[in-house]
Amino acid sequence: WHVGLLPGNADNAPRFEVSALAAESRRQAQGRALVVATGAIERFYPRPGWTLPGVVGLGAATLMLKASGVLPGRRVAVVGPGPLAVSVARLIVDAGGEVVAICDPNPLHAWLKALPAMARQPGRLARGSAWLAGLALKAVPTYRGWDVRAIHGEQDVEGMTVGRVDGQWRPLPQSEERSIAADAVCIGYGFAPATDVYQLLGAARRYDSALGGWTPVLDRGQRSNVPGLYGAGDSAGVLGAAAASDTGRIAALSAALDLGYLDAVTYERKIRATRRSLARAASFGSAVTRLVQPRATAVGWVPDHTVVCRCEDIHAGELRAAIAAGAQEINALKAATRCGMGPCGGRVCGEAAGALLESAGFSRERSGQLTARAPLRPVPLSALTGSFDYGDIPFPQTADT
Ligand SMILES: Cc1cc2nc3c(=O)[nH]c(=O)nc-3n(C[C@H](O)[C@H](O)[C@H](O)COP(=O)(O)OP(=O)(O)OC[C@H]3O[C@@H](n4cnc5c(N)ncnc54)[C@H](O)[C@@H]3O)c2cc1C
Known part of the structure; x- marks a missing residue:
């Protein structure tokens, strides 16, 4: 929930300090290098009615289905521009639920454009194609080039209105609209790097929509401009699971080199194969991220x-x-x-x-970007204060005592 940089002195180099909660107890660790791997956060675009009970993020829906075996609803609409929407629809169908519609703001040609890059990871492409084929066999209605205009209901979700959008996910004026009855809507518009730790440590960042939004500025060794601070995984740019392990390895090797635990020749030898693997993974990952990259036009209306x-x-x-x-x-x-x-x-x-x-x-x-503030995640007050006796509090003494 907090990170800081303790200044160095004549005897000690500057050190990073990470405060965390583990199994309800407070833990603190210090180190001369820090690799940030805080992943990504789901991107939501507000829609009228999106705060109704029964509207669930695609990531949360995946957790409900995979970790708890719980269906988000009986008749579920799935909305989103990338493979995660297809994955959620497939999980619902496999769990015995009904998917009343998949609504994808991307037109078919956006997917076809992404195919050559995705083909660099044939296993993943084959898995996605199998999901689509399974959904087609179940005759799940799929609306490509459509997005949600509003979600409706009195107490809970009862349905949604969808309409055609242009290539930038802007509603097409006077275009056809349809009402779809549903008791849950699973919705999400991709992921953005979780940059709060870089922000607290003052690392340089830039806006790159092809990497999901605000990302830390890193060199080829995953080093930030703060000495000893490295970025890895989706927090350094949303490129998916395969690329995350490669960037994590590169960051760890760079830290070992910079701290003197690895010589330059061994570093280059170890890193070469990882860079090749990263190029393949990043090709797939960036094709997916482009499909879901942020578009202000999807919110402006x-x-x-x-x-x-x-x-x-x-x-x-x-x-x-x-x-x-x-x-x-x-x-x-x-x-x-x-x-x-x-x-x-x-x-x-x-x-x-x-x-x-x-x-x-x-x-x-x-x-710019919203300022990050500790605690980065909600934590109980007891974790911040620790345990103490009232008598130990060093109240200042008055002058005459
Ligand atoms: C539902 C879902 C399905 C996906 N399916 C696929 C798929 O099929 N194929 C694919 O390639 N990719 C998929 N992805 C993406 C993939 O999961 C990520 O690319 C990958 O996990 C990134 O790894 P990472 O280590 O960077 O981040 P993560 O695996 O997300 O790990 C980051 C960790 O940091 C923790 N964290 C963040 N901030 C803090 C903080 N302040 N304090 C303490 N802990 C913190 C988080 O809780 C998390 O445990 C999916 C993602 C989601 C959400």
Whole structure:
């Protein structure tokens, strides 16, 4: 939940300090090098009705199905632009559930364009094709080039309205709309690198939509501009599981080299094969990430009454009004509206707030990234304070005692 850099002195080099909770107890570790591998966070685009019970993220739905064997609903609609939506639909069907629709904002030709790069990992491509064939056999209706306009229901999800979108996932005006009855909607629009640890440590970052959004600036050895700080896996750019283990290996080898535990010749020999494997994995991973890369145009159209920040109940209209009043940077928007100040720390609403700024003409580079704050994940107060006796608290003594 926290990382810091302890300054060095004549005897000691600077050290990273990581504070974590393990099995309910507080743990602290220090080291001269730190490899960040915090993965990615799901990207949600707000839609009218998306806060209704029964709307579930694609990642959460996968966990429900795989880890707990629980169906998200009886009649489930699955919405999303990449392979994860297909995977969730397949898991639901395999578990005996009904998928009433798969709604994918990408047109078929976007998938066909990605095929040659995906073919560099034939096993994964074959697995995805088998999922699609299984869903086609079950006659699951698939809408390609369609997206959700609104999710409906009084207390829970009762259905959704879908409509055609253009190549940038913008609703096509006057296009056909359809209503689909469902009691759950599994929805997600890809993943963004989890960069909060890099942010706390002051590492340079840049916006790269082909890698999922804000990413740390790293060299070929996965080194950041903070000496001793390395990035690996999806946190360094969303490229999938196979690339994650390769970038993790490269980061670890670079740390060993920089700390003097490995000589340069051995480093080069060990790293060569990993770089080849990474090139294959990254080709597949970046084809998938391109299919789901962030598009501000997928958010710019949402009606003013749509909730964007669920924690603080901030609507799109309030954000637009604050932007028009001069909040042109994402942390100014946060200060003006409280969007991103709730317990999610901006992990759910930050992307949508950035997209609204971009839709108003302020690029991601200009509007910036929500500030990361410790604790990075909610932790019990007892974990922060530890245990102590009241008498041990060093109250200052008054002058006459
Ligand atoms: C539902 C789902 C299905 C997927 N299916 C596929 C697939 O079929 N093929 C494929 O190639 N890829 C798939 N992926 C992507 C794949 O899981 C990732 O690319 C891969 O796991 C990335 O590895 P990583 O080590 O970078 O991050 P992760 O495996 O995500 O690990 C990051 C870890 O860091 C922890 N963490 C983050 N922040 C903190 C913090 N502040 N404090 C403490 N712990 C923290 C997280 O809890 C997590 O355990 C899928 C992802 C999801 C979510």
